[in-house]
Amino acid sequence: MTRVLVVDDAATVRLYHTSLLREAGFEVAEAANGLEAVEAAMTTPFDLFVVDVNMPKMNGYACVETLRSETVGTAAPVLMISTEDRPGDADRAYQAGANLYLVKPVAAERLVRVATMLTTGKDPAA
Amino acid sequence: MGLVRKQAPEPEAPQVLDTDELVRRLDDPDPELRREAALELTGIPAAVPELLARVGLETEPRVRDAVLTTLAAHDSEAVAAGLAVHLASDEAGLRTAVAEALATMPGSVPALLPSLLAAPDHDVRVMTAMVLADLPHPEAKSWLVRMIAEDPHPNVVTAAIDALLPAASAEHRPVLEAAVLRFPDDPFLAFTVRAALPRLTGTA
Numbered sequence: 001m002t003r004v005l006v007v008d009d010a011a012t013v014r015l016y017h018t019s020l021l022r023e024a025g026f027e028v029a030e031a032a033n034g035l036e037a038v039e040a041a042m043t044t045p046f047d048l049f050v051v052d053v054n055m056p057k058m059n060g061y062a063c064v065e066t067l068r069s070e071t072v073g074t075a076a077p078v079l080m081i082s083t084e085d086r087p088g089d090a091d092r093a094y095q096a097g098a099n100l101y102l103v104k105p106v107a108a109e110r111l112v113r114v115a116t117m118l119t120t121g122k123d124p125a126a
Numbered sequence: 127m128g129l130v131r132k133q134a135p136e137p138e139a140p141q142v143l144d145t146d147e148l149v150r151r152l153d154d155p156d157p158e159l160r161r162e163a164a165l166e167l168t169g170i171p172a173a174v175p176e177l178l179a180r181v182g183l184e185t186e187p188r189v190r191d192a193v194l195t196t197l198a199a200h201d202s203e204a205v206a207a208g209l210a211v212h213l214a215s216d217e218a219g220l221r222t223a224v225a226e227a228l229a230t231m232p233g234s235v236p237a238l239l240p241s242l243l244a245a246p247d248h249d250v251r252v253m254t255a256m257v258l259a260d261l262p263h264p265e266a267k268s269w270l271v272r273m274i275a276e277d278p279h280p281n282v283v284t285a286a287i288d289a290l291l292p293a294a295s296a297e298h299r300p301v302l303e304a305a306v307l308r309f310p311d312d313p314f315l316a317f318t319v320r321a322a323l324p325r326l327t328g329t330a
Contacts, residue, residue, distance in 0.1 A: 011291070011292075012314075013288065016317050016318065054221065054222050054225075054256065059222050060218060083248075083285065084218075084249055104281055104314065105280065105313060105315070
């Protein structure tokens with residue numbers, strides 16, 4: 001089963017993303033900030049990370065940088081989802097090591113489609 | 127003959143630095159010295175402008191956190207206003223750290239709320255909802271309700287809903303349902319409210 005870590009400080013956002021992904025057949029774990037995500041990634045291999053930007057303790061960019069660093073060293077795809085849609089936000093995400101940056105809100109079908117594409121390389125809608 | 131105890135050496139008195147020296151140390155190349163200086167400037171109003179000037183410049187997160195901790199302890203309108211400008215920062219670490227600091231300033235943040243709630247940048251209003259989520263103030267819930275009822279941007283409304291939900295009750299049901307009607311095309315907002323309503327009405 002494909003394992004996803006949903007990282008967001010907002011409980012409602014975690015619930016939303018987790019519910020959609022579980023319904024689509026993913027195995028989902030949750031983290032409330034970047035620090036928790038890094039700790040989880042050091043003990044459990046994940047196939048996909050869905051990461052928010054604005055979080056306490058460790059923000060999303062720092063989280064993704066750490067996931068990509070030698071400390072964790074994961075090559076699993078990272079999808080960043082944020083309310084931030086200013087010029088440069090997406091570039092910052094890609095610099096940190098994200099594979100895709102989406103702006104909230106993300107429709108259910110789109111989230112599942114993107115998660116499937118990032119983890120299998122195939123478009124389920126094709 | 128009884129044993130003669132050796133006198134323990136007198137402990138060295140800790141070095142007391144004056145404010146000017148501590149302010150100078152805010153620019154020291156050693157981040158640990160900068161952090162210590164920031165913490166030692168606690169309770170010194172004369173240092174506030176210098177500390178505020180460092181918030182946007184400090185690159186070391188632990189030093190920045192020390193600066194913010196010292197500033198937040200003042201809980202004055204000058205500090206709140208000086209910090210609030212960073213809610214619009216392009217740097218995620220800075221804006222979230224500032225939001226956390228503002229959330230510990232119930233004495234001075236309320237005066238800023240009219241301007242924060244009217245900020246033209248909706249991301250600033252999202253960060254304001256994050257501040258209100260943790261602000262220990264009796265009116266925090268009322269401001270969040272106002273955001274949910276009035277803000278024109280769905281991401282601000284969902285951030286306010288997320289901030290309100292841990293403390294929400296049945297009285298908030300109408301404002302939540304009205305938000306869904308205001309943004310019928312927002313799937314997340316509808317999901318969030320649908321998931322929350324049973325708990326609010328005690329049917330979860």
